[in-house]
Amino acid sequence: MFSLRRTTQNLAQKRAFSASASQYYKVAVLGAAGGIGQPLSLLLKLSPKVTELALYDVRGAPGVAADISHVNTNSVVKGYAPSEENLAEALKGAEVVLIPAGVPRKPGMSRDDLFNTNASIVRDLADATAKANPTAKLCIIANPVNSTVPICAEVYKRRGVYNPKTLFGVTTLDVVRASRFISELKSTDPANEKVTVVGGHSGVTIVPLLSQSNHPDISGEARDALVNRIQFGGDEVVKAKDGAGSATLSMALAGFRMAESLLRAKDGETGVVEPTFVESPLFKDQGVDFFASNVELGPDGVKEIRGIGDINAYEKDLLSACVQDLKKNIEKGVKFVEANPPK
Incomplete structure (x- = not known):
């Protein structure tokens, strides 16, 4: 009994220490009035780690902020109308900045089709962040992620503030x-399913490592259908919405999970691992500077980029196709900034 009591006391002390050591943070959402931005902002309002929520958009952000501010959690919400000054104020002091801004996909439109419009939006928002708050963890949601992340890196390099860890x-x-x-497929609880997905964030660049x-044991036609559904799950949503939008609610959840994981790691929690598209050494020898894999997060952002591990022949073929497309996507982002530098 003494041992059990002692263990219980130790757990209570650890929880008390964790509560006393916990910090609270400002988070900024750029594109907060959009289809992803609104539910993402709502989820962030519910997080006990968020003290201040700054919402910015080209229109509608003050209204979204007023609405979400009525949710009965302690964080303060402020919406910012469009202007350079307001954008800088929204970014100031934020620990995490999320950019879901951009136009959604329509039926028959690939993520690459979004490029010309969303590339300019992301470039300008990244430039504002580089000037107002270059040390913030910058999370890019705006598609095509395979190209928009390299765009942000190039913008930050031009400002002399690029840090691949953030x-x-x-x-x-x-x-x-x-x-x-x-x-x-297996009639199980999805919360208990563990699966690694690497590569990029569009079509064949998405590589699920089912092994x-x-x-x-998933194999044959069932495996092929499952991999295809994972790679093109976004198309499923676009078609179901009949041109009215793309994956917004599920994407908001994903963005929230990433932001909260960064805050947990900043708070000192160890062993926080998320899949994310970052500057990576894994395929640099093939000219691919950015790659998504499991990444352990730390207080400063990227702590450790995990390797891919053992994979089977089928997955090696998937990776080969992924790398070919990913290299083109990344080059497209880099060339965009070369041709259209921030002002």
Whole structure:
């Protein structure tokens, strides 16, 4: 009994220490009035780690902020109308900045089709962040992530403030989808499904490593159909919404999960691992400077980039196709900034 009582006391002390050591943070959402921005902002309002929520958009942010501010949690919410001064104020002091801003996909539109419009939006918002708050953890949601993350890196380099440890492409949705789709196939609880997804965040660049999941026995037509659904799950949503939008609610959840994981790591929690698209050494020898894999997060952002581990021949073929496309996507982002530098 003494041993049990002592263990209980130790756990209570650890919880008390964790509560006393916990910090609270400002988070900024750029594109807060959009289809992803609104539910993302609502989820952030519910987080006990968020003290201040800054919402910015080209229109509608003050209204969204007023609405969300009525949610009965302690964080303060402020909306900012569009102007350079307001954007700088929204960014000032934020620990995490999320950029879901951009136009959504429509039926038949690939993520690459979004490029010309969203590239300019992300470039300008990244430039504002580089000037107002260059040390913030910057999380890019705006598609195509395979190109928009390199755009941000190039913008930061031009401002002389680039830190690869603080720039993230949010690919968490691919893991969220994979665990759910596997659970549907196997009639299990998706919360218990563990699956690694690497590569990028569009089509064939999304590589689920089913051999490392709870069900490495999935094979044949079932495997092919599952991989295809994970890679093109976004199309499923676009078609179902009949042109009215793309994956917004599930993407908001993914963005929230990434932001909260960064705050947990900043707070000193160890062992926080998320899949994310970052500057990575894994395929640099093939000209691919950015790659999504499991990344351990720390107080300063990226702590450790995990390797891919053992994979089978089928997954090696998937990776080969991924790397070819990913290299082109990354080069497209870099060339965009070369041709269209920030003002």
